[in-house]
Every structure is written in structure tokens, then in C-alpha cells.
Amino acid sequence: MTLRLATWNVNSLTARLPRVLGWIEEHQPDVLCMQETKQSDQTFPVGAFAELGYESVHHGDGRWNGVAILSRVGLVEATKGFASAEDQFGCRIVAATCGGIRVHSVYVPNGRSLDHEQYRFKLAWLARLASYLEETCDPGDDVAVCGDFNIAPDDRDVWDPAAFVGATHVSDPERQALGALFDWGLEDLFRRHHAEGGVFSWWDYRAGDFHQGRGMRIDLVLATRSLAARSVRAVIDRDARKGKKPSDHAPVVVDLA
């Protein structure tokens, strides 16, 4: 069975709902992971997605963060957060089994700068993600971890490596944390299909960065070996970054055979 899996940091689902609905109708994802909904579970528009044929799960506190999964191939065994009593990690991960795949929608904290406490929080969150996957999943199963990682995997994924020396998103500890996920058994599906650099998923709103090509590839679809073997196409829809009131992120779309 073919399956289209996508991830998109929508930067406020309240502000973006018309665009998101239009994008879904045009691109027909079977599963869509979203981040930064900035909504509560009460305000999340379950009905609007149901009208398009999608079941959904949302995990949000209403103001910051907020993650969701939409699926039209079934959505069962949903879990919010790291599935334990802890809640100091914020509303940054939600998981569900969709079409036989254990899907995770993740919003990795923005580290801000290497000397900021949010950077240490980011590394702690990534370590918790690794332990959570180890506890709840088997790399031999069909597992996908999709979302805004706020990490550029390598220097091909930033517009100018020289501009990022000493900056967050590219530091060794961040890339090592991502490497731990690769070592566990996940693969970056966009990179599986594209060796070239300069393909980005995020551009700052300011200073015309999108039109100047100053972006980063920080939104990723990671998947275990069994899913990677089914991957036939991976693209970043930069058209979705154009026009009026775009998110600052573009969706990543993967087709599985």
C-alpha cells in the first residue's frame, strides 16, 4: 500500500488553518505531522480535519509549542508527551500508530544560543527522545519520527556554513544527538533521495531571507530501515513558503511504496 507521509511546522494553526486545509486538499497526505500549532486541545479544529477525512490527535497547552498528527489510514494508540508523569518537557511530542506505522510528531526546542539555558534544555530533550524511542519502539519495526528538529544535519543544510560558526542548529553536540537517532536505526529520508545541498525547509521571515536563499533544512522525516526501503520520493514543498501569510517553514513530503 502506498502512503504519503508529511511534516510541517505551521507556526500557529490558528493563523494558518486556511492554508493548511488548502495544502492538504492539494497534496493529499495520508499522514500529516504538524508542529507549533500554538493551540490547546480544546481549540484544535478536529472538525475541520474530520471533514477532509482525517482522524487526529493533538497535544498542546494553548500558547507555545503544540504538536499534532492527522491520519486518513487509521489512528490508534495515541500517546501525548513522553508518556509518563513528567511534564516539564512541554507539549513537544505526540505519537500514534497510523497505517501500521508508529508515527511521532516532534518539535525539538530551539536552543537560541550555545550559552543559553534553552540550549541545555534542547540537548536534554533530545536525550529524552532517544531514551523514549528505546523504551517504546523497536528499530526493526516501522517507526517514523517527523518534525522540526531545529538541527541542520550537516553543512549542506545551511545556506552558508561560515555564517553559523559558533551558532546553534549546527553544533557538534546537537549533531551528535541527531547521530544517536541515526545509530538507533533511523534514516533521514530526504537525504536518502538527494545528495545536493542548498535545499531548505525554513527561512527567517526577516530581511527577505526566503528570496535571498538564506535558509536551513531543519525539518526532517526520519524512519527505520523497513520504511526507508519503501521510500520512493522525498521533497520539500518550498511553494508553500510563498504567497500571503506563509509559515516560515515548508512541508517535507515522503512517498512510501
Place this chain on the structure above:
DNA sequence: ATGGTTGCGAAGCAA
């Protein structure tokens, strides 16, 4: 260009 923009919420923070 230590600039610039957007979202939330009603000033300043987060990104």
C-alpha cells in the same frame, strides 16, 4: 546592518 518579520496578545517575548 547586533538589522529584519511574524504570532500572540495587548508589552514584550519567542522564533
